[in-house]
Amino acid sequence: MNHNEWPIGQERHADSASTDMDLDKLSGLGAVVTSEYSNMNGLVMVRNGSIAHESYYNGYGPEDKHHVASVTKSVVSALIGIAIDRGDIPDEHVNVLDFFPEYDFDRADKDGQRGRITIRHLLTMTAPYPFPDWQEPLDKMCMQSDWVKYALDMLGQNGTIGAFKYATAGAHLLSAILTRSTGKSAREYANEYVFRKIGISEIPDYGMTAFGFEELFGSEVRGWVHDPGHYSTGGWGLTLTPREMARFGELYLNRGKWNHAGVISESWIEKSTAMNPNQYGYLWWLREEEGIRTFSAIGDGGNMICCLPDENLVIAIASSFMVNPSDRWPLIKQHIIPAIRG
Incomplete structure (x- = not known):
């Protein structure tokens, strides 16, 4: 084109x-x-x-530019695929907890349901969470100082692996997995391996100093939103x-x-x-x-x-x-x- x-x-x-x-x-x-x-x-x-x-x-x-909300998730999916193609991530069947060794989950977590959840389960929205379907408390995640820990704490709670449950927290974990595997934020990785190659202008870092509703979701959002740990938001936050x-x-x-x-x-x-x-x-x-x-x-x-x-x-x-x-x-x-x- x-x-x-x-x-x-x-x-x-x-x-x-x-x-x-x-x-x-x-x-x-x-x-x-x-x-x-x-x-x-x-x-x-x-x-x-x-x-x-x-x-x-x-x-x-x-x-x-428009904040495209959960369209961001499909971009993150592409980035995970590219990271697998490049060998930065072995494949989509790797266990999620393998990427977060510093979080001190006990043996029951690692041997139980949470420890069996893979990247593919996050991609297909088939990982369990404690909230009712379509009632994810996204505002609670946004109030945390560590979004990744919050998402991991919810992961695997209630329900069974394989049942569909839409969860933005899982998409955010994918962004964190990408960064931990490549050393680049999802924004940086997308610029280098997707956007630049298909004629999309460089997505800038959104210089956030607060994490309220307007900073995360408002009409003035530009670039790609990140969490307090500077992980690009995996479930929303991209502007195109x-x-x-x-x-x-x-x-x-x-x-x-x-x-x-x-x-x-x-x-x-x-x-x-x-x-x-x-x-x-x-x-x-x-x-x-x-x-x-x-x-x-x-x-x-x-x-x-x-x-x-x-x-x-x-x-x-x-x-x-x-x-x-x-x-x-x-x-x-x-x-x-x-x-x-x-």
């Missing part, structure tokens, strides 16, 4: 021949977004390597433009290659996006519906990188945070997929 060919403007379309999209069917998107998706600020569609549609709302433009989100999705559609050069191994892409009963891969959400197969990076507020591999289409949506935003899938299913030709 050539950055210089991407159009600039509030709503622009590429030539329909290059994208094989029915642009007339996309012409009403603006009205739909304005009326039904009020916190959506940017929408970029890339098909066959070219922009099919690009539009911005609420005063935002193509250069504006809609175009940069689309580039990351294109990397996955291209099976880990960019300009014919390998960035992520094809085998990692396959494992990350292979359908399973939980409909969740290696920190990617999976969907098969009416013959349409997708894998998506999804973040709170309605941020999304939706990849349709069979259609060679990426849809990147950047949004401002709001409680209970409208589900983006109906927009994709009802107004974007019908425009696909060929």
Whole structure:
């Protein structure tokens, strides 16, 4: 994908021949977004390597960064795969506690359920935690001086290994494992081994001096948030433009290659996006519906990188945070997929 060919403007379309999209069917998107998706600020569609549609709302433009929330998790998944490919981490079946020898867990922990939890369990959200499903007390982790210890203390408590439970704490442990294995923060590792290679601008260190809500989640977040131990937040905290989100999705559609050069191994892409009963891969959400197969990076507020591999289409949506935003899938299913030709 050539950055210089991407159009600039509030709503622009590429030539329909290059994208094989029915642009007339996309012409009403603006009205739909304005009326039904009020916190959506940017929408970029890339098909066959070219922009099919690009539009911005609420005063935002193509250069504006957005806190993409849990989309960050899918980036961390890519980094773990690269670290395994490079030999920095042996494989995804290594036990999590092996990376944290200074935390004094007793023999019962190491021999019991907590000691059997692997990197793969964190990637697939199949590690047990004490909180009810979808009720993770994320605010409590953010109030700790040592987020890693807090996450480890919760790990393996209640439940059984293999049952799906969405947990941001596990994604943060993956960030810590990456740093302990490579000597680089997730932000540094991503800049060196992903972003620089696919044309995404350098992600700066977010110079945090406090760890309140605004510093961690607010609209002024820039770069990539880190915890008090300076580990990049594994479950949220990354800021990207809609175009940069689309580039990351294109990397996955291209099976880990960019300009014919390998960035992520094809085998990692396959494992990350292979359908399973939980409909969740290696920190990617999976969907098969009416013959349409997708894998998506999804973040709170309605941020999304939706990849349709069979259609060679990426849809990147950047949004401002709001409680209970409208589900983006109906927009994709009802107004974007019908425009696909060929």
